[in-house]
Amino acid sequence: MKSKIPSFLLERPSSDSFTQGSVGLKIPFIEKGIHHVANVIKTGYIQWETAARDSFFHRIDARIKVLFLIFFIVIVSLKNDILPEALIGGFIFSLMTIARLNIVGLYKRVFFLAFFFGFLVALPSAFNVITKGDIIIPVLRLSRPYRFWIYQIPGEIGITREGFYGVVMLTSRVMNSLALSFLVLYTTPFPEIIRALKVLRVPDGFLMIITLSYKYMFIFAKTVEDMHLAKKSRLAGQVNNVDARGWIAGRIAFMFKKTRLRCEEIFKAMQSRGFSDNIKIYGVGQLHASDWIAGVIFFLIGVLFLWM
Amino acid sequence: MKDIISLEEICYSYYRNIPAVCGISLDIKEGERFAVIGANGSGKSTLLQIMNGLLQQSAGKYLFRGIEVSEKTFRDKEFLRFFRGRVGYVFQDSDIQLFCPTVLDELLYGPLQLQINEKEAMDRAFEVMQILNIENLKDRPSYMLSGGEKKRVAIGSVLTMNPEVLLLDEPTNGLDPRTQVFLVELMLALSDAGKTLVIATHDLSLVDELHMRVALLSEEHKIVKIGSSGEILADEDSLLNANLIHEHVHYHGQAIHKHRHSHFLFHKH
Numbered sequence: 001m002k003s004k005i006p007s008f009l010l011e012r013p014s015s016d017s018f019t020q021g022s023v024g025l026k027i028p029f030i031e032k033g034i035h036h037v038a039n040v041i042k043t044g045y046i047q048w049e050t051a052a053r054d055s056f057f058h059r060i061d062a063r064i065k066v067l068f069l070i071f072f073i074v075i076v077s078l079k080n081d082i083l084p085e086a087l088i089g090g091f092i093f094s095l096m097t098i099a100r101l102n103i104v105g106l107y108k109r110v111f112f113l114a115f116f117f118g119f120l121v122a123l124p125s126a127f128n129v130i131t132k133g134d135i136i137i138p139v140l141r142l143s144r145p146y147r148f149w150i151y152q153i154p155g156e157i158g159i160t161r162e163g164f165y166g167v168v169m170l171t172s173r174v175m176n177s178l179a180l181s182f183l184v185l186y187t188t189p190f191p192e193i194i195r196a197l198k199v200l201r202v203p204d205g206f207l208m209i210i211t212l213s214y215k216y217m218f219i220f221a222k223t224v225e226d227m228h229l230a231k232k233s234r235l236a237g238q239v240n241n242v243d244a245r246g247w248i249a250g251r252i253a254f255m256f257k258k259t260r261l262r263c264e265e266i267f268k269a270m271q272s273r274g275f276s277d278n279i280k281i282y283g284v285g286q287l288h289a290s291d292w293i294a295g296v297i298f299f300l301i302g303v304l305f306l307w308m
Numbered sequence: 309m310k311d312i313i314s315l316e317e318i319c320y321s322y323y324r325n326i327p328a329v330c331g332i333s334l335d336i337k338e339g340e341r342f343a344v345i346g347a348n349g350s351g352k353s354t355l356l357q358i359m360n361g362l363l364q365q366s367a368g369k370y371l372f373r374g375i376e377v378s379e380k381t382f383r384d385k386e387f388l389r390f391f392r393g394r395v396g397y398v399f400q401d402s403d404i405q406l407f408c409p410t411v412l413d414e415l416l417y418g419p420l421q422l423q424i425n426e427k428e429a430m431d432r433a434f435e436v437m438q439i440l441n442i443e444n445l446k447d448r449p450s451y452m453l454s455g456g457e458k459k460r461v462a463i464g465s466v467l468t469m470n471p472e473v474l475l476l477d478e479p480t481n482g483l484d485p486r487t488q489v490f491l492v493e494l495m496l497a498l499s500d501a502g503k504t505l506v507i508a509t510h511d512l513s514l515v516d517e518l519h520m521r522v523a524l525l526s527e528e529h530k531i532v533k534i535g536s537s538g539e540i541l542a543d544e545d546s547l548l549n550a551n552l553i554h555e556h557v558h559y560h561g562q563a564i565h566k567h568r569h570s571h572f573l574f575h576k577h
Binding site: 230232 | 325373384385387389390394396401403404407408418421422423432436439451465467469470497498502
């Protein structure tokens with residue numbers, strides 16, 4: 001073997017030191033994206049850790065918490081006024097405080113998601129092109145009204161009072177629904193949520209998809225991060241956008257192939273252990289008196305919000 | 309011989325909560341064969357990734373040839389090229405390491421990154437393919453390779469960069485005996501060629517065969533002992549505590565018999 005070693009491998013580097021450069025490296029977009037993926041793993045870990053803590057809200061049975069979630073999401077969707085929405089928001093906030101959750105971290109996520117899936121989605125409806133009404137913020141004045149497809153574009157375009165109110169309502173509904181979901185998710189271990197959904201007669205196929213997707217998300221994120229590290233270990237400069245796109249395309253194809261293979265293997269493993277389209281659950285105990293009390297209190301508070 | 313890698317009180321935790329390595333201090337000399345051994349989850353791979361600058365230690369100091377390696381120094385383009393050209397890393401899972409369309413592209417990726425001209429990069433790639441016996445795989449995509457072939461290509465992709473230090477994470481894991489022997493011979497040849505070899509493994513026979521200096525990691529992610537392979541492998545108590553050998557109970561006729569067991573100690577001759 002020794003005689004076969006190529007001569008270039010016997011060469012030593014010309015210098016043991018380097019000249020400090022003046023050019024710094026920018027963190028490329030792809031690297032930032034990968035860090036985001038890594039954060040997904042961290043978030044998952046934090047969910048597992050915070051869900052295992054001990055507080056008043058953590059101790060409530062998962063079935064009560066899932067029913068509470070569904071009931072309150074319905075209430076949030078039915079309310080048509082800002083005040084009850086704000087009061088519900090305050091109620092969720094106080095529950096989060098009692099559950100000793102990381103309020104700042106959770107609300108950052110709530111605001112981020114609500115901005116994209118609430119505010120931005122609803123924003124076009126604030127304009128008088130979609131929602132008619134009194135213009136409170138004029139934006140553009142045209143020489144004359146136009147007709148485009150099914151829309152009548154008026155001479156003056158602006159945000160209407162009714163439209164603005166609609167955007168605020170939708171955003172606050174999304175915010176409250178997200179905050180409720182995070183509250184339950186971060187105070188209940190994931191297997192408990194699945195067990196509660198099973199008890200509440202959610203179809204097995206749906207539960208299976210949630211469970212496997214949840215697990216695969218972490219495997220996927222870990223693989224993506226590892227692939228990125230492998231590339232980083234051989235990267236000695238900045239990558240141009242074309243190369244970065246090529247690498248991403250190649251890796252997506254690889255992940256797709258790997259996912260398909262893993263999916264087949266997991267299904268074979270499930271079949272070999274007797275999988276028969278049914279999720280079997282165990283250890284479903286009776287509800288304690290404290291769970292019933294909490295359930296009744298939540299129900300009464302919910303009715304109060306409905307009545308408002 | 310000068311120290312090429314120096315770690316001083318290195319700590320790293322995953323998610324700022326799960327400790328992976330705690331207070332690791334060690335020096336690796338130029339041209340040395342060094343092994344980090346420990347049970348699964350003891351922090352071997354994390355330590356190697358820190359040595360390759362892929363993970364940044366949460367505490368402690370890492371010096372490569374006396375130059376501090378940190379997030380700040382990696383922002384310097386010149387340092388990045390200097391470091392990546394000198395330290396190569398072979399991942400445990402070859403699948404994640406191979407990301408180019410074909411084997412040849414894979415071998416050319418590193419040298420072209422180091423701005424070595426195309427002709428020389430090509431020469432290197434063909435020479436490396438020759439010693440690794442993978443010339444016939446030149447145009448194949450990585451997903452059409454067997455486990456052993458992937459490992460050869462992964463090693464080749466790092467060798468074409470001609471690094472001074474080769475970090476190998478579980479190099480013989482999951483390989484057939486012939487490929488394992490080939491890798492051991494290759495590692496010895498590279499060591500003779502002056503390369504510094506650092507491997508993370510729990511394969512005690514590999515450590516013995518390569519006559520390495522060994523750092524034994526405990527399950528508490530700390531260094532238990534650093535010494536020659538002979539010294540470490542003879543210390544059965546430490547190996548037992550580090551979960552690298554186990555106590556084996558079985559019957560001889562009617563009599564129950566208990567002894568320490570590892571595949572390395574058991575098969576040693």
